[in-house]
Each structure stands twice: as C-alpha cells, then as structure tokens.
Amino acid sequence: MSLENRINAFTSLGKFLNQFSVDGIEKKEGIAHNELFFDSLEMLIKRAKEYNGWFDDENVIFALSSWAKSLTKDNLTKWASQHSFTDRPQKTVAIIMAGNIPLVGFHDFLSVLISGNKVLAKLSSNDKYLLPLIAKYLEHVEPEFKGLINFTNNELENFDAVIATGSDNTARYFEYYFGKYPSIIRQNRNSAAILTGDESDEELAGLGEDIFRYYGLGCRSVSKLFVPSGYDFDTFFKAIFKYGDIINYNKYQNNYDYNKAVYLMSLYKLQENGFLMLKEDESYSSPIATLFFEYYDSTDSLKKRLEQDSEKIQCLATKLPIENAVKFGDTQHPSLSDYADGVDTLHFLNSL
Numbered sequence: 001m002s003l004e005n006r007i008n009a010f011t012s013l014g015k016f017l018n019q020f021s022v023d024g025i026e027k028k029e030g031i032a033h034n035e036l037f038f039d040s041l042e043m044l045i046k047r048a049k050e051y052n053g054w055f056d057d058e059n060v061i062f063a064l065s066s067w068a069k070s071l072t073k074d075n076l077t078k079w080a081s082q083h084s085f086t087d088r089p090q091k092t093v094a095i096i097m098a099g100n101i102p103l104v105g106f107h108d109f110l111s112v113l114i115s116g117n118k119v120l121a122k123l124s125s126n127d128k129y130l131l132p133l134i135a136k137y138l139e140h141v142e143p144e145f146k147g148l149i150n151f152t153n154n155e156l157e158n159f160d161a162v163i164a165t166g167s168d169n170t171a172r173y174f175e176y177y178f179g180k181y182p183s184i185i186r187q188n189r190n191s192a193a194i195l196t197g198d199e200s201d202e203e204l205a206g207l208g209e210d211i212f213r214y215y216g217l218g219c220r221s222v223s224k225l226f227v228p229s230g231y232d233f234d235t236f237f238k239a240i241f242k243y244g245d246i247i248n249y250n251k252y253q254n255n256y257d258y259n260k261a262v263y264l265m266s267l268y269k270l271q272e273n274g275f276l277m278l279k280e281d282e283s284y285s286s287p288i289a290t291l292f293f294e295y296y297d298s299t300d301s302l303k304k305r306l307e308q309d310s311e312k313i314q315c316l317a318t319k320l321p322i323e324n325a326v327k328f329g330d331t332q333h334p335s336l337s338d339y340a341d342g343v344d345t346l347h348f349l350n351s352l
C-alpha cells in the first residue's frame with residue numbers, strides 16, 4: 001500500500017469524524033461507509049461514560065472533533081513529508097496505550113500505520129471501544145489495512161518494537177520487560193502556564209479551557225501555574241467562573257471534596273472558588289480539582305528553572321516569548337508534529 005493510499009484513508013476517517021462536532025452531531029451526505037459506522041459511533045459516545053466515568057459526551061466528542069480537524073489531506077501530507085518513507089520490510093509495533101483521556105493513543109496508532117508498519121495494540125481497560133471501531137472503519141475505507149491492525153488483551157508476542165505510555169512506575173516495568181527492543185517509553189509529564197499579570201479576561205478564560213478540559217486528566221492539561229510575586233488571583237478566578245458547572249459532575253466533585261478535606265486537615269493554606277483549589281507547591285502534578293502554583297521574581301530565573309525541568313513538562317502556555325510555548329486555550333490542540341515527550345515518533349519508526 002502506498003503512502004498516498006494511507007493518507008487518503010485517514011483523510012476519509014477525518015471526514016467521517018467531522019460529523020461529530022462539539023457544535024452538534026450531524027449525519028452528512030457523501031461520507032464513506034456512514035451506513036455502517038455512524039450509528040455505531042454515536043452509540044459508543046452515549047455509552048462511553050458507562051465504561052469510564054470520566055468519558056462524558058462532551059469530552060469524547062471534543063477528542064473526536066480534534067482528530068477530525070487534524071486528519072485533513074493537507075495536514076497529513078505536510079506531516080508525512082518531513083520524513084522519507086523507503087520500501088522496507090514491515091515491522092510489527094506493539095503499542096501499550098493509556099486510558100486517561102479518550103483516544104489518547106491514537107497518535108501512536110496513526111504514526112505506525114502512516115509509516116507503513118503493523119499495529120499490535122494493547123488497549124487500556126479505561127478506553128477499549130473507540131479505537132477498534134475506528135480501525136474497522138479504516139479497513140473498510142482501505143481494505144489493505146486488514147491484517148495490519150490487531151488488538152490483544154493477552155501478553156504481547158511477536159513484535160519488533162514497542163511504544164508504551166504510562167506512569168513513572170509503569171515505565172520502570174516497561175523498561176524491564178521491553179528494554180531489549182527498540183522502544184519509546186513514556187513517563188509522567190504535566191503541563192504548566194506562566195502568567196505575567198497583564199492577561200486579558202479572554203486569555204485567562206482560554207487558560208481555563210487548558211485546565212478543565214478532560215477534567216485535568218491529560219498530560220496537556222495545565223496543572224501548574226507560575227505567577228509573579230504578589231499576583232492577585234481574583235482576576236483569574238473571575239475569568240474562569242464560566243467553568244463553574246464542572247463541580248456538578250459527581251466524580252469531579254468527589255475529588256474536590258476529598259482533596260479539600262485532606263488539605264484542610266493537613267493545615268495547608270489554600271485559595272479556592274468553590275470548584276478549583278490553588279495550593280502553593282513546587283510539584284507539577286496536582287490532584288484533580290487542584291492547581292499548584294509558584295511565585296517567580298524574574299522571567300530569566302524562571303526560564304532557567306523550566307529548562308532544568310524540561311523532562312517533566314509536556315506543554316507550556318504563556319504570552320511570554322518562550323520557544324515552543326502555546327497561547328492560552330491551545331494546549332489541547334496539538335498539531336500532528338507535537339509529539340508526546342518531544343520524541344519524534346515517525347523518526348523512531350523510520351529507523352527500525
């Protein structure tokens with residue numbers, strides 16, 4: 001199968017997923033295999049919360065819509081053109097997927113197939129229904145994908161390379177079992193934001209999207225703030241007030257109540273607004289419904305700190321002129337070239 005055919009197949013998938021938008025679900029004319037897959041995906045969206053309580057309709061549809069925007073022919077062609085795909089024997093790449101947000105392993109799945117290799121995927125029990133349906137859609141669009149995509153619940157066997165995503169603890173396990181194979185082993189990373197104190201309400205509201213999307217469970221969800229000494233959080237709290245309904249979601253509320261009780265019993269000093277707690281803490285990984293923050297005195301010293309902590313940070317949002325930083329509201333909109341942990345997956349796959 002040629003690279004062009006692979007790109008065309010994923011372009012068709014993008015058009016199919018584009019029917020599932022945050023603005024509404026609409027069945028459109030002229031979409032390949034709609035009669036087989038539209039109703040099935042709509043049903044999975046409605047039932048996703050039964051399998052994983054964090055996968056509400058809005059967040060599942062947001063994930064699908066985000067991928068629909070990425071899977072255009074122009075985007076895929078531009079991304080693939082950064083590498084030279086040569087004819088060589090296909091490799092089977094085992095992908096061990098996380099399940100913290102919907103379709104979190106899709107970029108690895110896409111990368112392996114676009115590079116002309118075979119997928120052997122071990123899905124997380126928290127997200128095991130969406131991707132198999134998408135894989136079936138691809139096989140109908142491009143029959144040559146049949147036999148190149150396999151899912152397993154059993155021990156991984158007969159593979160040539162590994163891409164594994166998990167926590168710092170599971171990464172040690174992955175290194176032990178898969179160290180003899182070419183591999184990408186991902187560990188915990190978190191995202192941060194830097195405020196200067198002169199952000200507009202619109203910019204701060206965008207930061208709210210970075211914080212609350214997926215209930216803060218994604219590695220691109222902002223879990224840490226750096227603010228100038230003496231920063232007044234009232235402006236921040238007012239700008240994110242629009243996200244207050246998140247506290248009505250039981251799982252989020254339970255985490256809020258639990259973590260607040262723990263903090264108060266431990267006599268930690270908190271700032272909070274009824275749905276988000278702010279705690280001064282040097283760590284990057286904050287619990288659900290909590291945002292850690294630190295004060296800084298100079299941007300130069302902060303930049304040095306961030307350079308030292310680069311392996312802990314997935315994404316940085318700020319209006320400061322910092323390399324690779326994104327605008328507020330954009331952390332959950334990565335391009336195809338925004339690789340997890342900064343490791344170029346296509347380059348890795350081409351080197352096998």
